[in-house]
Amino acid sequence: MIQTPYLLFLGDAPDALAAKVAQGIKDWRPELAVGQLRLEGCNADMGLADLTIDEAVKAGAKTMVIGVANRGGVISGSWKNVLKSALDAGLDLASGLHNHLNDEPELTALAQREGRMLHDVRVPSVSYPIANGKKRSGKRCLAVGSDCSVGKMYTALCMEREMRARGMKATFRATGQTGILVTGSGVPLDAVVADFMAGAIEHLTPDNEPDHWDLIEGQGSLFHPSYSGVTLALIHGGQPDALILCDEPNRPHMRGLPEYKAQSLELLRDTALTMAHIVNPECRVTGIALNTSAMGEAEAADYAARIEDQMGLPTVDPYRHGAARLVDALE
């Protein structure tokens, strides 16, 4: 387990999107963040107190979380000095970077000497089984996206919050590095070996009480050629009872792929449902979650109403409007 609370390291993040791990923690577990640490040139700001490492330790921080993607996948010299200072001052480190803290000899040597932990949350810590496809007790809801980064994690977290506020039994199940750092556990699905992807999701969402809901964090998209296999493993390992379609309106193309245009929500509904019915013939699409962060209030409301009319499904921006209607549809 990763010790809390955290100091959020934003490094030299060129923009807010580069610091989306920190943003996720700030938005969903602000009580876990005692402050932020920014380097020269950082353009991201979580609105937290700017602390030095010593100040963070005094404020009770136990772990410094690397809340930012690193440029070119390299841990730079300026970063490394900060990471070493944190270890020296008594903090553990946690990271969801593709390159690992535990592959940096200077850091591992220092951590060992100081008795500190290096958490690479993108490294599977469990040897997952091959999926057996067996029906599990309890209920599961999965967010499926029209594209990558359209708000699947926020949707599942919004629904968990709403369900708990109603006294329902609900657990957000993290499948990516931000979700894992928000909740303290989960499966780093994009780093799991192909044959074990679906089995990892079965492991993540085990038998539960009949009225308990797992809210499974989606990954990728059935329509994104780079990551679609990960998405299908989530559907088949998750055996969802309910699917929420997630979309960010007006994307010019699929994320990172200028040649690929968005597909329709109707095709997303039909394709995801066909695949879900293989493992759970009772699965239904119960709602649509829009990421309207680029729209004004009126525009967002109009757009949601139009999609609701077009698709015949409760449609909201759960982060903006609340997830009540999505949860109503599950109840």
Place this chain on the structure above:
Amino acid sequence: MIQTPYLLFLGDAPDALAAKVAQGIKDWRPELAVGQLRLEGCNADMGLADLTIDEAVKAGAKTMVIGVANRGGVISGSWKNVLKSALDAGLDLASGLHNHLNDEPELTALAQREGRMLHDVRVPSVSYPIANGKKRSGKRCLAVGSDCSVGKMYTALCMEREMRARGMKATFRATGQTGILVTGSGVPLDAVVADFMAGAIEHLTPDNEPDHWDLIEGQGSLFHPSYSGVTLALIHGGQPDALILCDEPNRPHMRGLPEYKAQSLELLRDTALTMAHIVNPECRVTGIALNTSAMGEAEAADYAARIEDQMGLPTVDPYRHGAARLVDALE
């Protein structure tokens, strides 16, 4: 590169299916197999000479290939003694097992001392990129299955043989351990990390001459909950121009999953094509390959005729009847 020819180790294979790696080599590269080595209790037989290790060395063998799956994923004591004897006698070892020869300290120590090679073909030897989805030149045909182990590799190899006999440019592209041991190269897709699956297939099937065909070995099935994500990565990384539907009639259930019944060929056609059209709107289903090995001649011919009538597509057992009609449909 793995040195040839091979001695095929069948171990204590409980049945022929357990030795399918050996069977694939025997069926497709019989000139590479000097003989077989079977332990007490082995129920598989390739029809090759039963040789001791010393006899195999005298017959020119350079590598002992583990041609059988190991029970419970453990390299047993009786196996290990044979593997050590092979190294002692001067043979390299090659394996497609999920657990690795190179993780066995006794074997690595002995191999190092004797100057022998341990080939784990299920370990990716390349750092694959994330798929970029860009269109490549040349043509690609992918075998997609109604289930695992229905004859996708044999279909692709039969088509390659037929196309080469006609003077067409064609390359079988291996994506599993048997295919890799048959051809000497390929991508062990089920062992690739999730984020890089589709990129590995792009890497395997690069730009080529406009009239060149890659025959891509399929894996898993869109309908098999344990492995479907691997299958979708093949479709999206492969960007196929043509799909061949592969089926073994009369399976009582999906392989290894008694709760899962077979889906229809119509659903396979529609689902695979929907997913292929994301990356290649021109993709077509051009034929159906049946594995009729459990049927008599007349029954097989009748069955193929019936499916051809039902689906309106050229339908053959390519291993039994030849792949001519499947290749005609590509030309």
